[in-house]
Amino acid sequence: MVEFAIVAPLLALFIVIAVDFGRAYFSHIQIMNGAREAAALGGGQLNGPTDTAMLRDRVLLEANVQDHASENDSITIDVECQTPAGTTIDCGDAAEGSGVGNTVTVTVTRDFSFMTPLAGAILGNDFKMRASATAPVLGLVASGGSSGGGG
Secondary structure, rough: OHHHHHHHHHHHHHHHHHHHHHHHHHHHHHHHHHHHHHHHHHHHOOOOOHHHHHHHHHHHHHEEEHHHHHHHHHOEEEEEEEOOOOEEEEOOOOOOOOOOEEEEEOOOOOOOOOOHHHHHHOOOOEEEEEEEEEEOOOOOOOOOOOOOOOO
């Protein structure tokens, strides 16, 4: 009985810390999936990945499975478009006639709060998670007048 009284609080602490790190891992997977979904959606838009509100909604769709302590309110996204040479361009220009090879990168940042004070003391209470994904922009190729057929 005495041994159990000594070991039980430590065991409970380890279980809560394991749950905290499990939540953190799951939250990171969610924002990574949200970034991938938003990048794929941004790359597939005909007018280029300019609608950041729609991209944020796509990220929130993935993140809404787990919303602890209103962490989804802290989600921010950054959208950057680049040419094949690595030059940053305006995302409105990414899908123009020269859009072939351009990419869109969506970076998602989210605040995460730990349940246990011990994990928060070690890693900090304002723990920020960040994930990013890159997708090709499906550019509109300037046509020479032939619509082609093709199989």
